[in-house]
Amino acid sequence: MRTSRKLAQLERQMASCSNYDEWREAAIAHDEQSGKRRWREVDQTTQYDYSQIRLRLDRLRSLRSRHDYQGLLFTLNEGIHGNIGGMGRS
Incomplete structure (x- = not known):
């Protein structure tokens, strides 16, 4: 499945979750698929304290x-x- 299609599917899944655990699982998969999980690994930033x-x-x-x-x-x-x-x- 193409990345953009998979991301859209995960976003729909996140929007329809009935509890936090389901949402968290889909959100982690979304971060992995989009390549944007670095924010979880690095605290340091100049954007805020x-x-x-x-x-x-x-x-x-x-x-x-x-x-x-x-x-x-x-x-x-x-x-x-x-x-x-x-x-x-x-």
């Missing part, structure tokens, strides 16, 4: 693994109201 993002991701993962849903909700809510790591810069 990658160290701040890494700290935040580690905190979210820690809260999730401890089943601290109150802390998780607070941290997620806090994040949507700010310019995390400079990602909101234009």
Whole structure:
């Protein structure tokens, strides 16, 4: 199957997934097919403060693994109201 056709199929599959695990599997396949998985392997970038993002991701993962849903909700809510790591810069 041609790459563009396979990518379109994976995008449709991602759009129709009924849960995160299904979506994640299709998204990983999409990254592999498109050759764009490098972003998963390298944190460093000049586009935003990658160290701040890494700290935040580690905190979210820690809260999730401890089943601290109150802390998780607070941290997620806090994040949507700010310019995390400079990602909101234009």
